Amino acid sequence: MAVYKRGYQRYQGPLTGHWARLLSLPRFSWERLFQQRLVVLLLTASLIWPLLCGMFIYLSNHLEIFASLTNNRGQDGGLAKFMEINARFFLIFMNAQSVFSVMLAAMAGPGLIAPDLANNALPLYLSRPLTRKDYVLARLLVLVGLLSTVTWIPGLTLFGIQSGMAGWSWMMDHLRMAGALLLGFFLWILMVSLVALACSAYVKWKIVAGALVLGFFFVTAGVASMVNAVFRVDWGVLLNPAKAMYVVWSDMLGADPPDGPGSLACAAALLVLVGLLGLVLERKLRPVEVIK
Numbered sequence: 001m002a003v004y005k006r007g008y009q010r011y012q013g014p015l016t017g018h019w020a021r022l023l024s025l026p027r028f029s030w031e032r033l034f035q036q037r038l039v040v041l042l043l044t045a046s047l048i049w050p051l052l053c054g055m056f057i058y059l060s061n062h063l064e065i066f067a068s069l070t071n072n073r074g075q076d077g078g079l080a081k082f083m084e085i086n087a088r089f090f091l092i093f094m095n096a097q098s099v100f101s102v103m104l105a106a107m108a109g110p111g112l113i114a115p116d117l118a119n120n121a122l123p124l125y126l127s128r129p130l131t132r133k134d135y136v137l138a139r140l141l142v143l144v145g146l147l148s149t150v151t152w153i154p155g156l157t158l159f160g161i162q163s164g165m166a167g168w169s170w171m172m173d174h175l176r177m178a179g180a181l182l183l184g185f186f187l188w189i190l191m192v193s194l195v196a197l198a199c200s201a202y203v204k205w206k207i208v209a210g211a212l213v214l215g216f217f218f219v220t221a222g223v224a225s226m227v228n229a230v231f232r233v234d235w236g237v238l239l240n241p242a243k244a245m246y247v248v249w250s251d252m253l254g255a256d257p258p259d260g261p262g263s264l265a266c267a268a269a270l271l272v273l274v275g276l277l278g279l280v281l282e283r284k285l286r287p288v289e290v291i292k
Helices: 018-033 037-045 048-060 063-073 076-082 087-108 110-118 122-126 132-148 152-166 168-173 175-202 206-231 235-239 241-253 263-284
Strands: none
Touching: 018 110, 018 132, 037 087, 048 063, 048 087, 048 152, 087 110, 087 132, 087 152, 087 175, 087 206, 087 241, 110 122, 110 132, 110 175, 110 206, 122 132, 132 175, 152 168, 152 175, 168 175, 175 206, 175 241, 175 263, 206 235, 206 241, 235 241, 235 263, 241 263
């Protein structure tokens, strides 16, 4: 409309709330993700291990099933110790599910930011009442919701199953494990999601970005092993985010941590990594770009 006619007026109607605007992006992203067959297949496959862990919990609380076998062999005590539900059990569960979460993030994460940057759609988002922080938070919520289905949700479900079978006293004695499952998986989801978003923002091709997410964890693990072998030290673990998170989980669950740096040093290394990933997103997610 021509400016001299002065017929344009600013919209004066009601505005939706901040969270309503923010959650509109994850809502449509989740819908697109669950339309991808590979994502659905991988999500289904990642729930097999929690199902097997649930069966193990049932058998550990019904050792009378093996009564005849153990009585004949005299290994009742050894079997009961092997099938005990303790911190080691949940540590193995968390370590296994972390692998599935990385693969899910590699498949779902690159499609969140890379297409917007490749098609110059970011100014369209930021021209709405959304800030860059809102945009990143909305994309982060997509991965948090997806990865939660294979991490802390089945983890707390297994804890609830064991508590229901072992009794109230077991739950109160091991309540620390429930908090460790929730907080430990949340820290892992945050780190993996930031890695996926940073790779998606840095590389505008989805396939390359997905490979970069997987390569990030493989390369850092290789570099950490090389540093330990060449310099004959053990602090190279700090360069491997997966191993560093494993040390933090061990301390949170009360399990015996592996040799090397303590949980505080590993947590500090992970915080530095999160800060670096945040800087990558801050640098790449801009509505305009000046090319010299």
